[in-house]
Amino acid sequence: MKILLTGGSGQLGQEIIKYKPKGVEIFNPSRNILDLSDYMACKKIVEDHKPDWVVNCGAYTQVEEAEKNIQLSHKINSYAPAAFTEAINRLNSNLLHISTDFVFDGNQNFPYSENQNTNPISQYGASKALGEELIKNKIVDIEKATILRTSWLISPRGKNFILTMLKLHSEKDILKVVSDQIGCPTSAGDLAKVCWKIIKLKKKKKLPFILHWCDAGVTSWFDIAVAVGEIAKELDLNKKEAIIFPINTSEYPTSAKRPKYSILNTRKTSQLLEVQPNHWRKNLRNILIEFKNLKKFK
Numbered sequence: 154m155k156i157l158l159t160g161g162s163g164q165l166g167q168e169i170i171k172y173k174p175k176g177v178e179i180f181n182p183s184r185n186i187l188d189l190s191d192y193m194a195c196k197k198i199v200e201d202h203k204p205d206w207v208v209n210c211g212a213y214t215q216v217e218e219a220e221k222n223i224q225l226s227h228k229i230n231s232y233a234p235a236a237f238t239e240a241i242n243r244l245n246s247n248l249l250h251i252s253t254d255f256v257f258d259g260n261q262n263f264p265y266s267e268n269q270n271t272n273p274i275s276q277y278g279a280s281k282a283l284g285e286e287l288i289k290n291k292i293v294d295i296e297k298a299t300i301l302r303t304s305w306l307i308s309p310r311g312k313n314f315i316l317t318m319l320k321l322h323s324e325k326d327i328l329k330v331v332s333d334q335i336g337c338p339t340s341a342g343d344l345a346k347v348c349w350k351i352i353k354l355k356k357k358k359k360l361p362f363i364l365h366w367c368d369a370g371v372t373s374w375f376d377i378a379v380a381v382g383e384i385a386k387e388l389d390l391n392k393k394e395a396i397i398f399p400i401n402t403s404e405y406p407t408s409a410k411r412p413k414y415s416i417l418n419t420r421k422t423s424q425l426l427e428v429q430p431n432h433w434r435k436n437l438r439n440i441l442i443e444f445k446n447l448k449k450f451k
Protein backbone atom coordinates (compact mmCIF):
# COMPACT_ATOMS: atom_id res chain seq x y z
CA MET A 154 0.00 0.00 0.00
CA LYS A 155 1.30 3.47 -0.95
CA ILE A 156 0.67 6.48 1.30
CA LEU A 157 1.28 10.12 0.49
CA LEU A 158 1.85 11.80 3.85
CA THR A 159 1.84 15.58 4.25
CA GLY A 160 3.18 17.26 7.37
CA GLY A 161 5.63 14.42 8.00
CA SER A 162 7.92 16.72 9.99
CA GLY A 163 5.10 17.78 12.33
CA GLN A 164 4.05 16.30 15.67
CA LEU A 165 1.49 13.90 14.22
CA GLY A 166 3.39 13.21 10.99
CA GLN A 167 6.41 11.95 12.90
CA GLU A 168 4.26 9.54 14.90
CA ILE A 169 2.52 8.33 11.73
CA ILE A 170 5.95 7.45 10.35
CA LYS A 171 7.01 5.84 13.64
CA TYR A 172 3.97 3.53 13.75
CA LYS A 173 3.95 2.63 10.03
CA PRO A 174 2.73 -0.96 9.63
CA LYS A 175 4.79 -3.50 7.67
CA GLY A 176 4.19 -3.55 3.94
CA VAL A 177 3.26 0.13 3.77
CA GLU A 178 5.32 2.53 1.69
CA ILE A 179 5.24 6.18 2.78
CA PHE A 180 6.10 9.06 0.46
CA ASN A 181 6.61 12.03 2.71
CA PRO A 182 7.52 15.13 0.71
CA SER A 183 9.06 18.01 2.63
CA ARG A 184 7.89 21.60 2.17
CA ASN A 185 10.61 22.11 -0.52
CA ILE A 186 9.10 19.35 -2.63
CA LEU A 187 5.44 20.09 -1.91
CA ASP A 188 4.25 23.52 -0.80
CA LEU A 189 0.74 23.01 0.54
CA SER A 190 -0.18 26.57 -0.39
CA ASP A 191 0.22 25.62 -4.07
CA TYR A 192 -3.13 24.16 -5.18
CA MET A 193 -1.92 22.81 -8.52
CA ALA A 194 1.17 21.23 -6.92
CA CYS A 195 -1.08 19.42 -4.40
CA LYS A 196 -3.12 17.95 -7.25
CA LYS A 197 -0.10 17.08 -9.38
CA ILE A 198 1.79 15.23 -6.64
CA VAL A 199 -1.17 12.90 -6.12
CA GLU A 200 -1.63 12.39 -9.85
CA ASP A 201 2.09 11.65 -10.30
CA HIS A 202 2.52 9.29 -7.35
CA LYS A 203 -0.91 7.61 -7.43
CA PRO A 204 -1.04 6.72 -3.72
CA ASP A 205 -3.73 4.47 -2.28
CA TRP A 206 -4.15 7.02 0.51
CA VAL A 207 -3.39 10.69 1.05
CA VAL A 208 -2.90 11.27 4.78
CA ASN A 209 -3.08 15.03 5.23
CA CYS A 210 -1.40 15.98 8.52
CA GLY A 211 0.17 19.14 7.08
CA ALA A 212 -1.46 22.37 8.22
CA TYR A 213 -0.95 26.01 9.08
CA THR A 214 -1.15 25.43 12.86
CA GLN A 215 -0.04 28.83 14.22
CA VAL A 216 -3.38 29.93 15.63
CA GLU A 217 -2.23 33.47 16.50
CA GLU A 218 -0.47 34.17 13.18
CA ALA A 219 -3.48 32.84 11.26
CA GLU A 220 -5.40 35.96 12.35
CA LYS A 221 -2.99 38.04 10.22
CA ASN A 222 -2.06 35.52 7.53
CA ILE A 223 -5.62 34.73 6.55
CA GLN A 224 -4.94 34.01 2.89
CA LEU A 225 -1.99 31.73 3.53
CA SER A 226 -3.71 29.79 6.32
CA HIS A 227 -6.75 29.28 4.07
CA LYS A 228 -4.61 28.15 1.13
CA ILE A 229 -2.98 25.48 3.31
CA ASN A 230 -5.89 24.47 5.55
CA SER A 231 -8.83 24.82 3.13
CA TYR A 232 -7.62 24.62 -0.46
CA ALA A 233 -4.89 21.95 -0.14
CA PRO A 234 -7.48 19.43 1.18
CA ALA A 235 -9.77 20.47 -1.68
CA ALA A 236 -6.99 19.83 -4.21
CA PHE A 237 -6.29 16.42 -2.67
CA THR A 238 -9.99 15.56 -2.89
CA GLU A 239 -10.14 16.48 -6.59
CA ALA A 240 -7.07 14.35 -7.27
CA ILE A 241 -8.23 11.26 -5.35
CA ASN A 242 -11.63 11.39 -7.09
CA ARG A 243 -9.91 10.70 -10.39
CA LEU A 244 -7.66 7.95 -9.05
CA ASN A 245 -10.22 6.26 -6.81
CA SER A 246 -7.77 6.68 -3.91
CA ASN A 247 -8.63 7.59 -0.31
CA LEU A 248 -8.13 10.67 1.83
CA LEU A 249 -7.60 10.84 5.59
CA HIS A 250 -7.71 14.49 6.61
CA ILE A 251 -6.92 15.74 10.12
CA SER A 252 -9.09 18.50 11.53
CA THR A 253 -9.61 20.21 14.85
CA ASP A 254 -11.87 20.99 17.81
CA PHE A 255 -11.39 24.68 16.82
CA VAL A 256 -14.09 24.26 14.15
CA PHE A 257 -16.56 24.60 17.07
CA ASP A 258 -17.41 27.80 18.95
CA GLY A 259 -17.15 26.26 22.44
CA ASN A 260 -20.51 27.61 23.58
CA GLN A 261 -21.74 24.32 25.06
CA ASN A 262 -20.72 22.31 28.09
CA PHE A 263 -21.08 18.73 26.87
CA PRO A 264 -18.87 16.86 24.36
CA TYR A 265 -19.20 17.79 20.69
CA SER A 266 -20.48 15.01 18.46
CA GLU A 267 -19.38 14.51 14.88
CA ASN A 268 -22.60 15.72 13.28
CA GLN A 269 -22.92 19.02 15.13
CA ASN A 270 -22.75 22.23 13.12
CA THR A 271 -19.37 23.94 13.02
CA ASN A 272 -19.08 27.59 14.00
CA PRO A 273 -15.43 28.64 14.19
CA ILE A 274 -14.45 31.75 16.16
CA SER A 275 -10.89 32.15 14.85
CA GLN A 276 -9.29 32.36 11.42
CA TYR A 277 -7.47 29.07 12.03
CA GLY A 278 -10.78 27.42 12.97
CA ALA A 279 -12.47 28.99 9.95
CA SER A 280 -9.75 27.75 7.59
CA LYS A 281 -10.02 24.20 8.98
CA ALA A 282 -13.85 24.27 8.85
CA LEU A 283 -13.74 25.41 5.21
CA GLY A 284 -11.27 22.58 4.48
CA GLU A 285 -13.82 20.09 5.84
CA GLU A 286 -16.63 21.67 3.81
CA LEU A 287 -14.66 21.66 0.56
CA ILE A 288 -13.80 17.97 1.00
CA LYS A 289 -17.50 17.23 1.57
CA ASN A 290 -18.55 19.26 -1.48
CA LYS A 291 -15.93 17.86 -3.83
CA ILE A 292 -15.76 14.19 -2.89
CA VAL A 293 -17.56 11.99 -5.42
CA ASP A 294 -17.69 8.82 -3.32
CA ILE A 295 -18.07 9.81 0.35
CA GLU A 296 -16.68 6.39 1.35
CA LYS A 297 -13.30 7.52 0.05
CA ALA A 298 -12.77 10.39 2.50
CA THR A 299 -12.47 10.52 6.28
CA ILE A 300 -12.10 13.60 8.43
CA LEU A 301 -10.56 12.90 11.82
CA ARG A 302 -10.97 15.77 14.30
CA THR A 303 -8.66 15.99 17.27
CA SER A 304 -7.71 18.48 20.00
CA TRP A 305 -4.68 19.89 21.87
CA LEU A 306 -1.99 17.64 20.35
CA ILE A 307 0.96 16.71 22.56
CA SER A 308 4.12 14.76 21.79
CA PRO A 309 7.75 14.62 22.91
CA ARG A 310 8.79 16.48 19.74
CA GLY A 311 8.04 19.78 18.04
CA LYS A 312 6.29 22.75 19.55
CA ASN A 313 3.51 22.16 22.01
CA PHE A 314 2.09 23.36 25.31
CA ILE A 315 3.64 20.65 27.49
CA LEU A 316 7.18 21.24 26.21
CA THR A 317 6.72 24.99 26.73
CA MET A 318 5.51 24.37 30.29
CA LEU A 319 8.38 21.98 30.99
CA LYS A 320 10.84 24.76 30.17
CA LEU A 321 8.91 27.43 32.08
CA HIS A 322 8.76 25.25 35.22
CA SER A 323 12.56 25.04 35.17
CA GLU A 324 13.05 28.79 34.59
CA LYS A 325 10.32 30.57 36.61
CA ASP A 326 9.08 30.47 40.19
CA ILE A 327 5.56 31.65 39.44
CA LEU A 328 3.41 31.08 36.37
CA LYS A 329 -0.09 32.18 35.44
CA VAL A 330 -2.05 29.82 33.22
CA VAL A 331 -5.56 30.03 31.76
CA SER A 332 -8.05 27.83 33.64
CA ASP A 333 -11.32 28.68 31.91
CA GLN A 334 -10.74 26.91 28.58
CA ILE A 335 -11.89 23.32 28.95
CA GLY A 336 -10.72 20.60 26.60
CA CYS A 337 -8.55 17.52 26.44
CA PRO A 338 -5.04 16.88 25.16
CA THR A 339 -4.39 14.14 22.61
CA SER A 340 -1.28 12.00 22.46
CA ALA A 341 0.03 12.33 18.89
CA GLY A 342 1.28 8.72 19.18
CA ASP A 343 -2.16 7.35 20.08
CA LEU A 344 -3.73 9.48 17.35
CA ALA A 345 -1.27 8.04 14.81
CA LYS A 346 -2.28 4.51 15.85
CA VAL A 347 -5.94 5.53 15.33
CA CYS A 348 -5.06 6.81 11.84
CA TRP A 349 -3.47 3.46 10.91
CA LYS A 350 -6.47 1.60 12.32
CA ILE A 351 -8.85 3.69 10.18
CA ILE A 352 -6.79 2.90 7.07
CA LYS A 353 -6.82 -0.81 7.90
CA LEU A 354 -10.51 -0.98 8.81
CA LYS A 355 -11.71 0.94 5.75
CA LYS A 356 -10.73 -2.06 3.63
CA LYS A 357 -13.30 -4.13 5.49
CA LYS A 358 -16.09 -1.85 6.66
CA LYS A 359 -17.78 1.49 6.16
CA LEU A 360 -16.81 4.26 8.53
CA PRO A 361 -18.54 7.61 9.03
CA PHE A 362 -17.25 10.63 7.09
CA ILE A 363 -16.29 12.44 10.32
CA LEU A 364 -14.66 10.84 13.36
CA HIS A 365 -13.44 12.34 16.65
CA TRP A 366 -10.40 11.36 18.68
CA CYS A 367 -8.77 12.76 21.82
CA ASP A 368 -7.49 11.30 25.08
CA ALA A 369 -9.94 10.47 27.87
CA GLY A 370 -10.72 13.06 30.55
CA VAL A 371 -11.72 16.71 30.80
CA THR A 372 -9.21 19.34 31.78
CA SER A 373 -7.87 22.89 31.40
CA TRP A 374 -4.51 24.38 30.37
CA PHE A 375 -4.00 25.20 34.06
CA ASP A 376 -4.43 21.56 35.14
CA ILE A 377 -2.11 20.35 32.39
CA ALA A 378 0.54 22.89 33.43
CA VAL A 379 0.32 21.69 37.04
CA ALA A 380 0.55 18.03 35.94
CA VAL A 381 3.62 18.76 33.78
CA GLY A 382 5.36 20.30 36.81
CA GLU A 383 4.53 17.38 39.11
CA ILE A 384 5.41 14.62 36.65
CA ALA A 385 8.60 16.33 35.42
CA LYS A 386 9.85 16.59 39.00
CA GLU A 387 8.93 13.00 39.77
CA LEU A 388 10.82 11.84 36.64
CA ASP A 389 13.79 14.05 37.53
CA LEU A 390 13.38 15.98 34.29
CA ASN A 391 13.20 19.20 36.30
CA LYS A 392 14.72 19.91 39.70
CA LYS A 393 11.86 22.22 40.67
CA GLU A 394 8.31 23.09 39.76
CA ALA A 395 6.82 26.58 39.57
CA ILE A 396 3.81 27.70 41.56
CA ILE A 397 0.95 28.12 39.11
CA PHE A 398 -1.95 30.53 39.48
CA PRO A 399 -5.13 29.99 37.45
CA ILE A 400 -6.24 33.00 35.38
CA ASN A 401 -9.16 33.84 33.11
CA THR A 402 -8.80 34.06 29.35
CA SER A 403 -9.45 37.81 29.67
CA GLU A 404 -6.24 38.15 31.72
CA TYR A 405 -4.19 36.60 28.88
CA PRO A 406 -5.34 38.47 25.78
CA THR A 407 -4.57 36.88 22.42
CA SER A 408 -5.51 37.87 18.87
CA ALA A 409 -7.29 34.59 18.22
CA LYS A 410 -10.40 33.64 20.17
CA ARG A 411 -10.39 30.08 21.45
CA PRO A 412 -13.37 27.85 22.30
CA LYS A 413 -14.25 27.92 26.02
CA TYR A 414 -15.19 24.26 25.82
CA SER A 415 -14.04 21.83 23.16
CA ILE A 416 -14.26 18.26 24.39
CA LEU A 417 -14.81 15.92 21.45
CA ASN A 418 -17.15 12.99 21.90
CA THR A 419 -15.03 9.97 20.94
CA ARG A 420 -17.56 7.24 21.80
CA LYS A 421 -18.47 6.42 18.20
CA THR A 422 -14.83 6.18 17.05
CA SER A 423 -13.96 4.13 20.09
CA GLN A 424 -16.76 1.63 19.39
CA LEU A 425 -16.14 1.37 15.65
CA LEU A 426 -12.38 1.01 15.97
CA GLU A 427 -12.52 -1.04 19.18
CA VAL A 428 -9.96 1.18 20.90
CA GLN A 429 -10.30 2.90 24.24
CA PRO A 430 -8.58 6.26 24.75
CA ASN A 431 -6.06 6.45 27.58
CA HIS A 432 -6.55 9.12 30.21
CA TRP A 433 -4.60 12.27 29.24
CA ARG A 434 -2.52 12.19 32.43
CA LYS A 435 -1.29 8.66 31.69
CA ASN A 436 -0.35 9.72 28.14
CA LEU A 437 1.31 12.88 29.43
CA ARG A 438 3.50 10.81 31.75
CA ASN A 439 4.50 8.45 28.92
CA ILE A 440 5.32 11.39 26.65
CA LEU A 441 7.53 12.99 29.32
CA ILE A 442 9.31 9.64 29.82
CA GLU A 443 9.91 9.46 26.05
CA PHE A 444 11.14 13.07 26.07
CA LYS A 445 13.62 12.18 28.83
CA ASN A 446 14.90 9.20 26.84
CA LEU A 447 15.25 11.29 23.69
CA LYS A 448 17.29 13.85 25.66
CA LYS A 449 19.62 11.10 26.90
CA PHE A 450 20.58 10.12 23.36
CA LYS A 451 21.00 13.67 22.05
Ligand SMILES: NC(=O)c1ccc[n+]([C@@H]2O[C@H](COP(=O)([O-])OP(=O)(O)OC[C@H]3O[C@@H](n4cnc5c(N)ncnc54)[C@H](OP(=O)(O)O)[C@@H]3O)[C@@H](O)[C@H]2O)c1
Pocket residue numbers: 159160161162163164165166183184187188189190209210211212213214229251252253254281303304305306307311312
Ligand atom coordinates in the same frame (compact mmCIF):
# COMPACT_ATOMS: atom_id res chain seq x y z
N1 LIG B 1 -1.34 21.01 17.28
C1 LIG B 1 -2.54 20.91 17.83
O1 LIG B 1 -2.76 21.20 19.02
C2 LIG B 1 -3.70 20.44 17.00
C3 LIG B 1 -4.98 20.35 17.58
C4 LIG B 1 -6.05 19.89 16.79
C5 LIG B 1 -5.85 19.53 15.48
N2 LIG B 1 -4.61 19.66 14.93
C6 LIG B 1 -4.44 19.28 13.52
O2 LIG B 1 -3.62 18.13 13.51
C7 LIG B 1 -2.80 18.11 12.31
C8 LIG B 1 -1.35 17.89 12.70
O3 LIG B 1 -0.94 18.94 13.56
P1 LIG B 1 0.55 19.00 14.17
O4 LIG B 1 0.45 19.54 15.56
O5 LIG B 1 1.24 17.70 13.91
O6 LIG B 1 1.17 20.13 13.25
P2 LIG B 1 2.64 20.75 13.33
O7 LIG B 1 3.48 20.00 14.29
O8 LIG B 1 2.49 22.22 13.48
O9 LIG B 1 3.18 20.43 11.86
C9 LIG B 1 2.63 21.05 10.73
C10 LIG B 1 3.17 20.35 9.53
O10 LIG B 1 2.64 20.99 8.36
C11 LIG B 1 3.73 21.33 7.51
N3 LIG B 1 3.45 22.53 6.73
C12 LIG B 1 2.97 23.73 7.17
N4 LIG B 1 2.89 24.59 6.15
C13 LIG B 1 3.30 23.92 5.04
C14 LIG B 1 3.44 24.26 3.66
N5 LIG B 1 3.12 25.48 3.19
N6 LIG B 1 3.89 23.31 2.80
C15 LIG B 1 4.22 22.08 3.25
N7 LIG B 1 4.13 21.69 4.53
C16 LIG B 1 3.66 22.61 5.41
C17 LIG B 1 4.89 21.57 8.45
O11 LIG B 1 6.10 21.50 7.73
P3 LIG B 1 7.44 22.28 8.24
O12 LIG B 1 8.07 21.36 9.27
O13 LIG B 1 8.24 22.44 7.02
O14 LIG B 1 6.97 23.58 8.84
C18 LIG B 1 4.70 20.42 9.42
O15 LIG B 1 5.18 19.22 8.90
C19 LIG B 1 -3.11 19.43 11.60
O16 LIG B 1 -4.10 19.18 10.64
C20 LIG B 1 -3.70 20.31 12.69
O17 LIG B 1 -4.57 21.27 12.15
C21 LIG B 1 -3.54 20.08 15.66
